[in-house]
Amino acid sequence: AQSVTQLDSHVSVSEGTPVLLRCNYSSSYSPSLFWYVQHPNKGLQLLLKYTSAATLVKGINGFEAEFKKSETSFHLTKPSAHMSDAAEYFCVVSDVNAGNMLTFGGGTRLMVKP
């Protein structure tokens, strides 16, 4: 069975400092991995997606994530946080052996201090 663990439910950073949101997954095969962002009172927006191509994936708004199979991780990073990055972030895994169903992590709420 596939699963996703987002290691921090809340992360607080200062504006201009780096962001690291951690995600570990469990999957029986070669998964597809996604990061979605949800701003307050909004739907979920795709940030980036990994599908067995380059292990370092670049997304929108300066975010990127690196797929590390040996560590079963897909952490999301950004060099410099902006106030507009404050939102909830979801790590998602999809595995062909699970019928390509999506499994969502519990979410990480990112707070950005001025």
Add this chain to the structure above:
Amino acid sequence: DAGVIQSPRHEVTEMGQEVTLRCKLISGHNSLFWYRQTMMRGLELLIYFNNNVPIDDSGMPEDRFSAKMPNASFSTLKIQPSEPRDSAVYFCASSFGGSGNTIYFGEGSWLTVV
């Protein structure tokens, strides 16, 4: 592209009333998902359609909930009778080619049952 369109955006209804939530898929997409989001349980998949056929409805809470796709571009989620514990944000999402591909979310329908 207009994206996934959901209506109503907000609904307040009394317990026992019927609620119908509507969703228009992105043109060309053939997979449709209904999710429910609450503070207590996070994001839950209710039902997943592919090519108008329900593939997985194991997340539908009980018989009070039903979902249909009367055509390839439109879906409804009905709750009858509604209860206060149904209060949540209901998201519709669509994709092309099945669950393993990127899914695109609507802005959500915010339901309050009093």
